[in-house]
Amino acid sequence: MIPRRTMLAGMLASLAFLPISAHADAPLRVVATTGMIADAARQIGGDLVEVKGLMGPGVDPHAYRQTRTDIVAMTRADLVLWHGLYLEAQMEGFFHDLARKRNVVAVAEALPRDKLRGHDSYADKFDPHVWMNPVLWIEVVRAVQAALTETRPEAALKFEANAEVYISQIRAVSRYAADRLQRVPESARVLLTAHDAFGYFGAEYGFEVLGIQGISTESEAGLNRIGMLVDLLVERRITAVFVESSVSDRSIRAVIEGAAAKGHALKVGGELFSDAMGPDGTYEGTYVGMIDHNVTVIAGALGANVPPRGMIGKLSAGY
Numbered sequence: 001m002i003p004r005r006t007m008l009a010g011m012l013a014s015l016a017f018l019p020i021s022a023h024a025d026a027p028l029r030v031v032a033t034t035g036m037i038a039d040a041a042r043q044i045g046g047d048l049v050e051v052k053g054l055m056g057p058g059v060d061p062h063a064y065r066q067t068r069t070d071i072v073a074m075t076r077a078d079l080v081l082w083h084g085l086y087l088e089a090q091m092e093g094f095f096h097d098l099a100r101k102r103n104v105v106a107v108a109e110a111l112p113r114d115k116l117r118g119h120d121s122y123a124d125k126f127d128p129h130v131w132m133n134p135v136l137w138i139e140v141v142r143a144v145q146a147a148l149t150e151t152r153p154e155a156a157l158k159f160e161a162n163a164e165v166y167i168s169q170i171r172a173v174s175r176y177a178a179d180r181l182q183r184v185p186e187s188a189r190v191l192l193t194a195h196d197a198f199g200y201f202g203a204e205y206g207f208e209v210l211g212i213q214g215i216s217t218e219s220e221a222g223l224n225r226i227g228m229l230v231d232l233l234v235e236r237r238i239t240a241v242f243v244e245s246s247v248s249d250r251s252i253r254a255v256i257e258g259a260a261a262k263g264h265a266l267k268v269g270g271e272l273f274s275d276a277m278g279p280d281g282t283y284e285g286t287y288v289g290m291i292d293h294n295v296t297v298i299a300g301a302l303g304a305n306v307p308p309r310g311m312i313g314k315l316s317a318g319y
């Protein structure tokens with residue numbers, strides 16, 4: 001179906017016998033892998049883009065493979081945005097092939113190497129979870145803006161204006177994060193999650209971060225690691241651990257049971273959005289809402305005073 005606005009533009013253009021696809025007002029067709037990149041493209045592109053996100057809520061990017069529908073969408077797109085840094089590990093080869101034929105940009109690869117954290121399993125790779133530090137993510141947002149601008153240079157000013165608004169919202173959520181997280185008692189600043197997605201978050205806001213699985217989700221945690229983490233949590237008197245929307249909670253349950261066997265009560269502090277955002281069409285389904293949710297849940301569960309519905313009262317589930 002052709003959107004009404006485009007149809008109108010097409011009708012006007014037809015006076016000059018231009019096909020709709022060649023008309024400069026037709027929205028750019030953008031395909032993005034993760035929800036966080038799709039959100040940036042939507043916010044910056046506004047009504048000049050139609051964005052299809054491949055990985056919806058609850059989808060694990062480390063394990064995701066392109067479907068037939070995804071491939072069709074990508075071969076028809078004006079611009080394909082992926083993360084890079086080995087996040088979409090199962091799609092690397094596909095994107096390298098596609099880049100020979102289509103306009104394809106790995107937006108997180110724009111980050112300078114000295115701002116990246118190392119990978120626990122591969123000496124030559126980096127931790128890809130850069131969206132967990134909003135300040136760092138702004139540089140990736142700029143890379144999305146640059147890719148859109150390169151694809152449609154005549155819209156540069158519009159993209160710039162939209163990016164400014166979006167980035168100011170990201171700066172605001174980062175300030176909120178710093179403010180609320182520093183209210184967590186220093187001894188409780190330990191964040192245990194199912195996999196190691198929060199390294200950049202911990203480095204920015206002063207938390208020790210422990211993932212049961214490593215940086216990617218491909219390997220299961222061994223009993224030794226679970227036992228070691230249980231001992232550490234008991235010793236540090238940590239009372240809450242966190243599940244993730246895109247990773248099985250089995251290993252978290254094993255840690256809680258292990259702690260209980262030692263007489264230490266651990267609770268699930270809440271569900272965090274690590275590699276995928278919340279439901280489509282909700283505040284938590286936006287990048288700013290996702291970070292607001294994570295910060296509010298983490299700070300609240302670990303002992304800080306937090307507003308029940310987050311930074312601007314928009315979180316759907318009160319803490």
Ligand SMILES: [Zn+2]
Binds near residue numbers: 195197217275
């Ligand atoms: Zn991850």
